[in-house]
Amino acid sequence: MVLHINGVKQEVTTDADVELLSVLRNELELTGTKYGCGEGACGACTVLVNGRPTRSCITPVSAVSGKEIITIEGLAKNGKLHPVQQSFLAADPFQCSYCASGMIMSAVALLNSNPAPTETAIVNAMNGNICRCGTYPNIVNAIKLASKP
Amino acid sequence: MEDPNKLPHPYEPFAGELPEQAAVQSVIDRRKFFKLFGGGLAVAFVLHDLFSFADEGGVSMPPSVPASQVAAWIHIGEDGKVNVYTGKVEVGQNIRTSLSQIVAEELKVPIASITMIMGDTDLVPFDAGTFGSRTTPQMGTQLRKAAATAREVIVDMAAKSWNSEIKSLRAEDGFVLNTATGKKLGFGEITKGQQLLLPISDQAQVTAAKDWKVAGKTVLKVNGESFLTGKHQYVSDMKLPGMLYGKVLRAPSYNARLVSVDTKSAKAIAGVTVVHEGDFVGVAATDPVTARKALQAIDAKWQENHEQPSTATVFDYLVKTSQPGGGRNAPNSKGNIRDGLLAADFTQDRTYHINYIAHVPLEPRAALARWVDGKLTVWTGTQRPFGVQDDLAGVFNVAKEKVRVIMPDTGSGYGGKHSGEAAIEAARISRVAGKPVKLVWTREEEFTWAYFRPGGVIKVESGLKADGTITAWKFQNYNSGGAGLSTQYNIANHEIVHFPSDSPLKQGSYRGLASTANVFARESHMTDMARQVKMDQLAFRLKNLDDVRLKAVLELAAKRFGWGNTTKTTGQGFGLACGYEKGGYVATCAEVYVNNDKEVKVVRVTQAFECGAIVNPLHLENQVMGSIVQGLGGALFEAIDFKEGKILNPDLTGYRVPRFSDMPKIEIVTIDRKDLPSAGAGEAAILGIAPAIRNAILDATGVALTNLPLVPTGSLA
Ligand code: FES
Ligand code: FES
Numbered sequence: 032m033v034l035h036i037n038g039v040k041q042e043v044t045t046d047a048d049v050e051l052l053s054v055l056r057n058e059l060e061l062t063g064t065k066y067g068c069g070e071g072a073c074g075a076c077t078v079l080v081n082g083r084p085t086r087s088c089i090t091p092v093s094a095v096s097g098k099e100i101i102t103i104e105g106l107a108k109n110g111k112l113h114p115v116q117q118s119f120l121a122a123d124p125f126q127c128s129y130c131a132s133g134m135i136m137s138a139v140a141l142l143n144s145n146p147a148p149t150e151t152a153i154v155n156a157m158n159g160n161i162c163r164c165g166t167y168p169n170i171v172n173a174i175k176l177a178s179k180p
Numbered sequence: 181m182e183d184p185n186k187l188p189h190p191y192e193p194f195a196g197e198l199p200e201q202a203a204v205q206s207v208i209d210r211r212k213f214f215k216l217f218g219g220g221l222a223v224a225f226v227l228h229d230l231f232s233f234a235d236e237g238g239v240s241m242p243p244s245v246p247a248s249q250v251a252a253w254i255h256i257g258e259d260g261k262v263n264v265y266t267g268k269v270e271v272g273q274n275i276r277t278s279l280s281q282i283v284a285e286e287l288k289v290p291i292a293s294i295t296m297i298m299g300d301t302d303l304v305p306f307d308a309g310t311f312g313s314r315t316t317p318q319m320g321t322q323l324r325k326a327a328a329t330a331r332e333v334i335v336d337m338a339a340k341s342w343n344s345e346i347k348s349l350r351a352e353d354g355f356v357l358n359t360a361t362g363k364k365l366g367f368g369e370i371t372k373g374q375q376l377l378l379p380i381s382d383q384a385q386v387t388a389a390k391d392w393k394v395a396g397k398t399v400l401k402v403n404g405e406s407f408l409t410g411k412h413q414y415v416s417d418m419k420l421p422g423m424l425y426g427k428v429l430r431a432p433s434y435n436a437r438l439v440s441v442d443t444k445s446a447k448a449i450a451g452v453t454v455v456h457e458g459d460f461v462g463v464a465a466t467d468p469v470t471a472r473k474a475l476q477a478i479d480a481k482w483q484e485n486h487e488q489p490s491t492a493t494v495f496d497y498l499v500k501t502s503q504p505g506g507g508r509n510a511p512n513s514k515g516n517i518r519d520g521l522l523a524a525d526f527t528q529d530r531t532y533h534i535n536y537i538a539h540v541p542l543e544p545r546a547a548l549a550r551w552v553d554g555k556l557t558v559w560t561g562t563q564r565p566f567g568v569q570d571d572l573a574g575v576f577n578v579a580k581e582k583v584r585v586i587m588p589d590t591g592s593g594y595g596g597k598h599s600g601e602a603a604i605e606a607a608r609i610s611r612v613a614g615k616p617v618k619l620v621w622t623r624e625e626e627f628t629w630a631y632f633r634p635g636g637v638i639k640v641e642s643g644l645k646a647d648g649t650i651t652a653w654k655f656q657n658y659n660s661g662g663a664g665l666s667t668q669y670n671i672a673n674h675e676i677v678h679f680p681s682d683s684p685l686k687q688g689s690y691r692g693l694a695s696t697a698n699v700f701a702r703e704s705h706m707t708d709m710a711r712q713v714k715m716d717q718l719a720f721r722l723k724n725l726d727d728v729r730l731k732a733v734l735e736l737a738a739k740r741f742g743w744g745n746t747t748k749t750t751g752q753g754f755g756l757a758c759g760y761e762k763g764g765y766v767a768t769c770a771e772v773y774v775n776n777d778k779e780v781k782v783v784r785v786t787q788a789f790e791c792g793a794i795v796n797p798l799h800l801e802n803q804v805m806g807s808i809v810q811g812l813g814g815a816l817f818e819a820i821d822f823k824e825g826k827i828l829n830p831d832l833t834g835y836r837v838p839r840f841s842d843m844p845k846i847e848i849v850t851i852d853r854k855d856l857p858s859a860g861a862g863e864a865a866i867l868g869i870a871p872a873i874r875n876a877i878l879d880a881t882g883v884a885l886t887n888l889p890l891v892p893t894g895s896l897a
Pocket of ligand 1: 065067068070071072076077086089
């Protein structure tokens with residue numbers, strides 16, 4: 032099976048029903064995408080599939096073959112951080128940062144479809160992502176910083 | 181061939197592994213020290229007399245420094261780079277940043293020149309662990325002194341080499357400036373060719389907080405970018421050449437006995453190793469999918485114990501199995517309770533129930549273990565690297581020096597990662613498999629096999645005069661624990677006691693420990709008493725309080741909240757609570773709205789917090805925020821549900837934690853007491869939120885809730 036990940040075609044050998052998260056982390060060594068629950072409930076494993084935020088822990092790899100997958104490793108271009116990463120760097124919202132990859136991927140998806148989201152739109156789009164360190168209001172600020180004025 | 185000792189994914193910011201003989205935590209030997217760290221200047225906390233032995237370089241008895249006497253080392257290399265060695269660990273409190281600030285401030289070097297080497301038992305001095313809000317007051321203080329000592333010595337050396345007076349010299353930005361001549365020398369140039377190992381001097385002049393330039397300011401997370409790009413390697417992300425993925429066979433319930441196990445089909449799978457030692461059965465395979473299959477292929481028969489308490493019976497059980505407390509939980513009494521109750525115009529008797537809750541660190545327990553020539557190295561996320569080193573040495577019956585525990589910055593702990601279960605399991609499997617083994621717990625394992633904040637029962641009996649004077653306070657805590665047990669209010673007669681019980685669930689440390697429970701009961705009861713005498717909640721507390729720091733946060737929170745300024749509309753309610761723990765003082769005001777369907781919404785929270793001189797305002801506010809949000813979960817809906825030794829909600833669908841949509845409007849105000857030593861901020865800030873919400877619900881509806889969580893279903897029954 033061939034996966035399109037971060038602009039690169041990658042051959043993977045795993046069974047079709049194995050979850051994308053496991054393939055990313057263990058086969059392709061893209062460990063920026065995290066495991067938090069394995070049940071689609073925390074968002075730590077969020078990646079973009081054809082631009083849509085997707086929980087890779089409950090997505091069989093067969094469902095994404097041929098689709099455009101972006102992980103946290105694919106955001107920075109030529110050593111330059113993605114604008115959303117830059118905003119998060121400036122706002123410094125996190126504590127342990129384990130939720131960071133999933134938060135940033137969900138935020139990128141939101142801002143791609145809605146460059147100037149209201150606070151309600153932010154909360155709705157981000158509600159599937161858990162930050163157990165409780166930094167939610169700071170994350171909302173970071174997303175506001177990244178949105179068009 | 182690949183060097184088996186080379187780590188292909190070096191965890192930042194410390195990229196190299198040092199030689200295996202680097203075990204210097206118990207013996208400070210000057211030659212060894214500089215062989216490891218290169219020349220330059222090092223400052224360690226050692227006793228002077230022991231230290232003088234160290235200079236003999238092994239001629240006399242090697243100076244064994246008592247572990248408790250060594251807390252931190254600072255080394256300034258010939259290249260001007262500063263390495264700070266501490267046994268404290270980073271789980272999201274941002275101490276990597278705040279401790280760097282403290283060192284930069286006292287040493288007068290740029291933050292960027294500092295590398296913190298944390299929680300690596302081979303490289304850092306012994307430390308009991310990262311808990312109890314001790315990093316800032318204890319480690320911070322120690323590092324300030326160490327850095328100031330180093331700075332003074334460097335300035336002294338510069339003075340000698342220039343033959344000039346110390347008072348015309350100034351340390352700044354990693355250089356010593358001669359203000360008389362305009363000459364300038366880098367710290368590295370000054371210490372070049374030297375091998376100086378100095379004890380921390382108690383006389384070293386530390387900078388007063390009011391004069392801080394780097395500490396006391398917001399500095400962004402020092403290694404922040406590595407987390408935002410996915411580059412940081414948590415233990416669960418690490419990989420070694422030839423590494424296998426481990427899994428452990430779990431019992432179906434607590435206290436189940438393994439009757440028989442058939443591992444033949446698992447062993448038959450290519451590349452699978454099965455480890456069976458006593459009741460422990462683990463597997464390892466070259467990839468996690470195969471490891472999972474191997475585990476499923478094991479046929480195990482268990483004898484379960486169905487006679488175990490459940491959520492429905494646990495509170496009675498805790499009271500029934502309680503024992504008189506001892507030590508620091510021994511009964512604390514003053515006056516005579518009976519007299520106090522007789523003198524009262526009003527009495528009140530209530531029982532509060534506190535459910536077990538889980539820490540739910542977003543990164544579950546993980547460990548990567550490797551045995552090379554009888555030496556075990558384990559990377560694991562633990563708040564007690566040296567404790568886990570001890571555990572491993574004990575389990576595998578090897579000398580402590582043969583065990584190295586390394587803790588990269590970890591996906592949080594909140595007091596929930598004091599133990600080393602995953603480390604022991606990974607090491608056990610690795611020893612048999614003969615290869616490095618990584619073991620990452622599933623969310624279900626984390627919920628089931630870690631430990632919980634204790635559940636408990638708290639009985640409070642009080643007496644009160646019509647003028648608001650408290651005459652009696654009887655406080656009996658069953659199993660919740662001793663932290664925050666005593667009361668901050670002036671009460672002539674009290675009797676306060678903690679009874680440990682036989683907990684059916686594994687229990688342990690938590691953010692703020694038992695004070696989450698004790699302060700909830702106390703502050704709930706305080707508001708109930710205020711209502712008995714028709715006094716305002718704030719006025720009632722102020723009347724019975726002397727502690728000026730607590731009063732200050734209470735008054736500040738109330739002022740910012742606009743306490744007493746608004747007239748209530750239907751469904752609206754206001755509550756407040758206050759408390760202190762480990763040098764942190766907190767007061768919280770909450771506004772709730774309860775609609776006609778009795779659904780409870782927390783609308784607004786204002787919290788004032790004070791913990792001495794602030795080291796990093798942004799990160800302090802972040803800790804306070806995190807405490808409020810985590811506290812909100814325990815206040816409203818978090819509870820472990822269990823029956824006959826099984827956790828019934830071991831997942832994030834069944835166990836609800838706060839999300840974006842649960843956020844009230846949160847306002848945080850901090851008081852910067854530059855005249856007071858800095859204290860930790862990760863714990864006390866959690867205390868006020870639950871009772872403040874509870875008291876607001878009471879204010880809105882007249883319903884005096886006595887259970888934590890308050891509204892597990894979202895509405896009042
Ligand atoms: S790990 Fe995928 S949603 Fe939690
Ligand atoms: S910062 Fe720790 S989970 Fe979000």
